[in-house]
Amino acid sequence: MRISRIYFNTLKEVPKDATVKSHILMMRAGLIVRLSSGIYAYSPIGYRSIKKIIDIIREEMDRIGAQEFLLPILTQKELWVETGRYELMKNLMFKTIDKNGQEYILGPTHEEVFSDIIRRYLNSYRQLPLIVYQVYKKFRDEIRPRFGVMRGREFIMKDAYSYHRDSEDLDKTYQDMRIAYRRFFIRCGLDTVPVMADSGAMGGKESEEFMVRSTIGEETIIECLKCGYVANSERAISYKEYVKSNEELKNIEQVYTPSVKTIEELIDFFKVSPQKFIKSLVYKTEDGENILALIRGDLEINEVKLSNAIGGKPISLADEETVRKIGSEIGFVGPVGISNLRIIADESVKYIVNGITGANKKDYHIKNVTPEKDFKVEKYIDISLTKENDLCINCKTPLKSFKGIEVGHIFKLGYKYSNDMNIEFLDENGNKVKPIMGCYGIGIDRTLATVIEQSSDEYGIIWPITIAPFKVIVIPLVENCYEIADKIYNNLLNEGIDTLIDDRQLSPGIKFNDADLIGIPIRVTIGKNWVKNGVIEIKLRDGSGNYEVNENTVIYEIKKIIEIKEKEIKQKLDSISKMV
């Protein structure tokens, strides 16, 4: 393409709405145009990279026998009602109505739609396994769109689903997906860490997230540098040792604690260690149930674990009004004498003797509180948040933590949709059987943004050769170079190499800066040096080389460079295959 003839719009200034590297560079390089919060258009240059990413994922999916569909964005409300997700995801869904008042959902994900298609089709075990996918738009009314296309309200997702006769068969596809995902990310130039996201101590990898280390990551990952344990902090578990003190049980005593609410203030007030406190928090579920969660003063509650402990219902911290309604006061909540709500306690609470907790009365706490003596608990279960320096569950080494961007997620779904939507097939014996499912997602836009987040310098983007919008940019600098530049440009195109030519009559500085900003891997400069000595310069954007060539060798040299760059990636792919 000729820059003078295409939509090409680079910005010198940093757009004021952009705060992270990838967003700033995507805006400055003119890859995207922001139309409204979380809604972006891709320019031809940006879209070229998107298409290359999609091509790669398509190759990897096809390679493991997945079949590509194209599903509608408009989905009938009934499907969502059928699985209960019409209620569960109601805050996330964009809805629309037709002229008859019929409601439609702009698909936020496609388990229901795919399953509806599959149940119409599936008859026999001979048709399984069935692995299906699409690469298409998703719509989510995100609580907080952020960081440009990193978390948009409309975005492109590769979503795959698999249907199997049994869990062994699902295991096989799950493993194939793990490899396909790792290959995909490597081919995009990303270093990912597969992170366990299983639902707790049960073992068995039910779910895995693909994380890229980044300070702007929205996930906290816990890892053990010694044994290699890695898990999302939401799901991570750690080794804990509790000792029940053998001190004598004392009687409850009320203490006047004016305006002393937080654990820090309490420690200061009572002059005892945080382990003495029973921290009490009121949560509510969406259907209005209230839960009292208890945890030792030095620990934090993990809301995901808590939610799982009560059957997976979404929960949130109760507001002041709710806390009053159950007969307590924020800052002075405690389990003693409270009724009409479920009490879930972290394991740590079981071992507290003569502890301190809220009196459910403004400005009062009570001391010498001991579980089971002074209050009953529905169950003791691990609901604590795993933090850095907690001990590894496997080897008791202090854990480390880092921030990560989640670019992909693979998941064993089980029978949820098969049951809710009544998907069945006949096995060899003529019995009706429900298929077991898996689902596998990759955020395409987020992958693109993450690559930029990981690979840039002060001048702009540094694309990996595989997903760069163009592999080569040809820059003629002085008047009588345009003809030879044009010839090289055309020869490169004839070789099937994506090439951009900067045919604008502008000063060299602008051309160099634009080329750096949009991050084209190979820059071919034709200027004074060619006029004088017939020398054409090749410079690699990633700083890995500068070459001086002539008119006859330039195409050959470029092809060689591309070959080397692609080979580097292939080698990494081979090492993955060997690992697995």
Added chain:
RNA sequence: CGGGAUGUAGUGCAGUUGGUAGCACACUGGUUUUGGGAACCAGUUGUCGGGGGUUCAAGUCCCUCCAUCCCGACCA
């Protein structure tokens, strides 16, 4: 949804005690330039987020609505 901030030209910003809208970049025409965002000359560009109010007079003060961004609860 809670907390904080912002809204003025395509972009980034300034605009004093209320007095009829400005700078830089970009853009158009021209002359000279051409190896890391050139110089000069001449131009174009505005519903000051919307609505209402106070005032002789509002970008500026008041009310209200809207939008956007940042920090916390969801997810690819």
